[in-house]
Amino acid sequence: MTEPLLQIRDVVVEYPSKGFRTKPFRALKGVSLDIRPGECVGLVGESGSGKTTLGRAVLGLAPVTGGSIRFDGRELTAMSSRERRGMGSDIQVVFQDPYTSLNPSMTIGDILAEPLTARDVGRKAAQARVAELLEQVRLPTDSVRRLPREFSGGQRQRVAIARALALDPRLIICDEPVSALDLSTQARVLDLFVEIQERTGVAYLFVTHDLEVVRHVSHRVAVMYQGEIVERGETADVTSAPEHPYTQRLWMASPVPDPVAQERRRAERQRLLAVQAEQDQQAGAVA
């Protein structure tokens, strides 16, 4: 068994709530997860499940109030902000919205060079690296002088991926990176993610709400529900034979792009809901 690259143990994230003396909002209630080098772990859940928060916690963008996050043996939650900044070369991010994740007034070249200049990479070297990155994500090299608004959503997401790759990270947090994209663009960007992973051996924490996306890119899947991981396992197992009632409901809810199969799934979903409602009732009666 390979040593995990990222070890998340019992992580709790609490956001202070607005009101005076009201309880803080607990977005993560003790979550544990491992990611091995070069592995893609899909994190599935609905809005408010805490899946994005977990990604932000690893990035140091969410207030971790309990538990530990270790990267390559180093505790991230105990780091000073200076040390934390140094982790930028190991852990990177691709956000969901390619429109707001690129500064609209900076050129693509400046955006891509930003992580490099933060590490005092020389101008020449940075330029060469930017050209290399553009090639990796298959954007034309003359993109460097252009502004984000001249690019389509898919192209912008490629820029965001290139930026994440700039420092040769070992882990990229992908926060719904394809859900804002059109169908045909989505498939191509996903393929790019897989190809980059196979070539560079980078690990992904791939946050998504889409079952098919997770099946396409992930080696393993974790399902989040109300701030907890309720089910996890190999992608093939979890997606074909889910065990937790919530996972079952989630899988059944997503419509199959095939009228005949979808009619079957719809019937199955109704049956499942009926069975689960009955079980809930019995559980309620017992309690």
Added chain:
Amino acid sequence: MVTFLARRLLTGIAMLLVISALAFILLYLTGTDIARSLLGDNASAEAVALRASQLGLNDPLLSRYADWLGGALHGDLGTSWFGGAPVVDVLGSRLGVTLSLVVISTLISAVVATVLGVWAAVRRGWVDRMVQFVSLGGAAVPNYLIALGLVTLFAINLGWFAPTGYTRPEDSIGKWAASITLPVLALTIGCIAGTAQQVRSAMIDALRQDYVRTLRSRGLSHRSVVYKHVLRNAAGPGLSVLALQFVGLLGGAVIIEQMFAVPGLGSLSVSSTIQGDIPVIMGVVMVVAVIVIAVNLLIDIAHGWLNPKARVS
């Protein structure tokens, strides 16, 4: 809602305390030779020293502030250094005049600005461009220049109104109305201009909201959507602007009252500034602060009433 109001009230009181302390310290910090100027150059040094100690000028600043604050809580803001009248009385006789000017101006501005702003936002096109241009100009030109123009035109050239002077409403309602017409007009034009712009953009914002389309898709006429839903949602930002304009009007009244010789707080503050009558200046600052904070509190309440989200918090 109750806790929301209580919190606002407490904030308001805290702000008054801060303002009073700052104003008091700054105003009394400078050692004006007030005793000398009150008694004249011929007075003996002993007499001046005695007068200074009578006025409490020799006590430490902090204890004087405590005295002032204690008095203020009992409705006593000290006595004027010139004439010796209680500051409260001096202010009282002036407050009504200024408030009537400012409140009348605010009400007129609110109505006219709403009509103009809504008209511009709904009709767009040339109406919009005209309202925008006129209100930009009206807001940019200082109100005393507008007042000068009004005086030149209506008082000097046409002779419709007296160029200066004030008649109390107790003496003659008609003459009172005539005497405040030009001052109110001078205050109102700038205020209308500034408010109309904001009402216009608030309306345009509200008109672009998704629910406007959805309400229309249910078969409500454009008219009823605009006047019931859009106006209601634009009212909040409109009120905030009005609150700011109200503060501006209180400041603007200073020059306007002085120009038209209207005996309000504004002309009082100018004359007491020239004299150096610090207790009166202090009183003016506090009265104005109380008015502004009270108005903001009212606006907050109105916001809570208009905006269901604010009501919950």
Added chain:
Amino acid sequence: MSDLTTTLPADTRSADASLAKRLLRDPLGLVSLVFLVVVVLAAVLAPLLTQHDPTVAVLGDVLADPGDGHLLGGDSAGRDVFARLLYGSRFSLLGAALALGVAVVIGGLSGLVAGYFGRWFDTLSSGAAAVLMALPGMVVLLAARSVVGTSAWWAMAIFGILLSASVFRLVRQTVQSVRNELYVDAARVAGLSDLRIIFRHVLRVVRAPIIIQAGFIASVAIAIQAGLEFLGLGDMSIPTWGSMLNDGFARIYQQPLLILWPSLMIALVCLALTLVANSLRDALESTSSPRRAVAPTSPDGASGDATASATNHAADDAGTLLRVEGLRVGYAMPDGSTKEIVHGIDLEVRRGEVVGLIGESGSGKTQSAFAIMKLLPEGGGILGGRVLWKGHDLARLSERDMTRIRGKEIAYVPQEPMSNLDPSFTIGAQLVEPMRVHLGLSRAQARTRAVELLRRVGINQPERVFRAYPHEVSGGMAQRVLIAGAISCEPELLVADEPTTALDVTVQADILDLLRSLQDDFDMGILLVTHNFGVVADLCDRVAVMREGDIVERGSTRDIFVHHEHPYTTQLFDAILTPENTRQPYRAPDQPTTPHTEVSTS
């Protein structure tokens, strides 16, 4: 729409350059800017423009008329008015600059720190700003004069402090919104220090609003400075516009022209500053608004064969509810041209039938739906074609007649549930209103019916939701409310624009079930706009595939899923992720440092 083959526009100007260009294109802004430059130059070059000393009084020139050695005459003390005007602008402009500098430095810095770092400094400085804004500037300046005397510089510095509150609020608010932008998060993850983030990302965004605000501030500062001097509260020994006003006001009957010149200068400078600031703001708003890509078009995309297929359907008119023929939709562009985004589509919805209109972003599917209901956003309109509904052509119907059809015969379910409910009214009030208009129900009847409807769309506590405000319910619940509103007057056709896109998958399934059962109950036709093939497979009887303003393929849902002819449809179907694409299990990479036990095939 391939994201790789899209050609990039040729020009690569920076945002700032285009902002300046737009400003220059606004004639009013340009004239104002030129005027301000002239005034500044005149102030600097005053000694070259007049040989008179502004402070030298000549008895013979008291109230002299213009001309005769004095371009604009003499004032009450016999000083040259033109010279005073020129030299006065020095003090007025410098005074305004001082106030502006103080305001921008104090307000800008504190706003930056408060907005970016927050915490105690934010609380403290916001409180201070509130105190400063609670006091009218004029009153404070009068009070300050008793402390610091007649110095105009002190007055302007103090006024700058007062104005700093408005700069503070502006900067703080702007910084707060930038701080939450994803690109700032990305910079943080990249390892940039706070200082670097502020310089690279935050200042860039704050700069423009500050410049705009500066114009307004300078205008107010000039006005109030002149106002103080007008009241006789300034330093009367130096020539200023305000002291000239003061002098002119006293002599208004003898020499009315005296007051004209300073008034004109003050008014014009204030106006020019405001106009420049305003046209800058307009320019800024117009550059920042088209952040999202506009719908792409090909101007010659109208296809002839589409019209032919419509005539085939025309034969069986019996069940047809809605027939769209050659519908073209366009938007007016700022330069006066029209941009066509829907190029003549044909569409038919029969009673009790669900027709899907599927396409990617920019395909014109939503615009077509809006056009059918004649609810296109500002600037949009139907350019041609017919929208046939019960023998009427909706495209030619008046707004008044359209109002009778909307909601009653054709209803609409939007995409984003929250923004489509009016936040200021209760859910109940929004449901009751159309029923009273269309069905003529009394308030009580409408209320009963609204509660019934809420129950019908699967809301458990309809009475409570009826009384609730939109922000008090969840997104899924809000979408149910919107559906209840759409069906409240039993329409024959429902136009649903991506009704489940903003919802979670489990909620989406519930809403699709609800739409299906409602459609059965009311025998409605549904036009379903979507980008999701799963949703089409679930609900639609027939489907039309839309691309860049044209319908490229149509047919029964079952047929299209089995075989499709158009290459674009094929491309879309190929992009669908299917279980066959499941990723291979994890294999540990060859890492020399970590020994691994699994069999490696690479």
